Amino acid sequence: MKSLLLLALASTTAPLARAWGAERCASFTLKESGVAPVSAFSAQFYDAGDFVNVTNPFSSINTTSLPAFCRIQVAIVSNQTAGSVVNTEVWLPEAWTGRFLTVGNGGYAGGATVEDLGYVGVAQGFAGVSTDTGHVSTAGGANWTLGDVNAITDWSWRAIRLSVLIGKETVEQYYNQKITKSYYLGCSTGGRQGLIEVQRFPTDFDGVLIGSPSNWMTHLQPWGLHVGNLVQPVNSSRWIPAETWAGLIHNEVLRQCDGLDGVNDGILNDPTACHFDPSPITCAGGTLPDPTNPICLSADQADAVTKVLSDYYAEDGSFVFNGYYPGGEVGYPTGYVANVSNVYAIDYERYFVMNDSMWNATSLNVDVIRLGDELDVGRTNAIDPDIRPFVNAPHNGKILHYVGLADQLISPGNSKLYHQNVAGFMAQHGRLDVDDFYRLFTVPGMQHWYGGFGANAFGASRQASLGMTPLSHSPENDIVQALVAWVEHGRAPTQLIAASWVNNSDANGLAFTRPICKFPLQVKYKGGNPNVASSFFCG
Secondary structure, eight states: OHHHHHHHHHHHHHHHHHHHHHHHHHHOOOOOOSSSOEEEEEEEEEOTTOOEEEEOSSOEEEESOOOOEEEEEEEEEEETTTTEEEEEEEEEESSOOSEEEEEOOOTTOBSOOHHHIIIIIGGGTEEEEEEOTTSOBOSSOOGGGTTOHHHHHIIIIIHHHHHHHHHHHHHHHHHTSOOSEEEEEEETHHHHHHHHHHHHOTTSOSEEEEESOOOOHHHHHHHHHHHHHHHOSTTSTTOOOHHHIIIIIHHHHHHHHGGGGTOOSSOOSOGGGOOOOOGGGBOGGGOOOOTTSOSSBOHHHHHHHHHHTSOEEOTTSOEEEOOOOTTOTTTGGGTTSSSSOOHHHHHIIIIIIIOOTTOOGGGOOHHHHHHHHHHOTTOOOOOOOOOHHHHSTTTOOEEEEEEETTOSSSOHHHHHHHHHHHHHHHHHTTOOOGGGTEEEEEETTBOSSSOBSSOOBSSOTTTGGGTOOOSOSSTTTOHHHHHHHHHHHOOOOSEEEEEEEGGGOGGGOEEEEEEEEETTOOEEEOSSOTTSGGGEEEO
């Protein structure tokens, strides 16, 4: 009888609640902020099940699956002298949990990450914020930055920072109550933006979720050009077609290393244990491969493969950046071993460092790298290991960090390097166990953000929108909820159980489940059905 009464009560009050939410959204106005001027403002209410169709050059969401929310768009003046404006989305669910979520960007994108505002934020009760970083563009290409340090600064960190502050004001005014906890979600550029927040604005967030960050821009992008130079130009003896990477080379990597983790499944659980030797597939006697049906590599190609899979040191012997890991060869041609210089890398050097739209990657040398370090235009780097104000009392912030071990755009070694640098610095300053505040999870077989052959669905940025949904929104399967559980209940994650969907789409059914482990632990096979997570452990 009680349940029937509750159902009846819910059915009679729901229309009233929806009407109240729509009215509140339509009538809401943002009070003048002391943070920055707001030059434009609009609000639109979506009822539960309404068609939400929001698209920009970087991100889109087209769904009827979201609960009721109010979408607010705010134009924030980032620099009054320059007249620059950043356009920010604030999505406010009716079923608000009291939590605040900021979502970062990707590449050089000029567009809010609206898919995460919907599928992660609104769907899970977060009031969410994301920004276009002050311009409108796709993720690739940075020609809009030429000679414009102000625009670079907005993209680098200022747009996110202002959006966080204005966003929090908007949320608390809309609901007329304080935010209980603040979280951050971002991968790649978004990961870099999140680390900038941790390092420079440590009280903005209680917990941050960082995916494969581009936090060492002044070294990441020269590495990308270096990798391209190893195989380019296309008509050179070093050139390796995508089909050769995905076929001949990848198959030999698997032959040599797939069984090292105890199961032959096409995934290297620990690529650093794979010391790949290309000699078995190198053409004998200095002969050249048949370009129409390559069954071996030339000596120059084999040398290029070895260098691509090695750390990059400049001609003076200084370390620049970690190399690609064995096992991700299928995706590497979509990264830096393509037929032309990768747009992320070449545009950074052209428009951030050299201020020359005609600069060529063949001019890369240690002086160019040093100049990038000296300038760090827009303060893009986020490599400071001193995160004491964020993680120490009284703030006690938490960091969850993840990276795919087959990442084709940012070497997984970069994530490990920053984690290790933080661990070393903090140990010298009294925080001996980095696991108390910062945990890195490595994902075998996953590419940049998502994709690849591994268990790559665990609730991280942009995964759900592409059909790579987590098994559930429990802390065991969803890394966002794992962060919430750590921040709010002190339950630090040691592993997650992730999904791999057939052809990377949940519409096709489940392929297998697999744990992803807290670094430095690795996924290890203990026997049984390799498609079931319980057949593996972290050790």
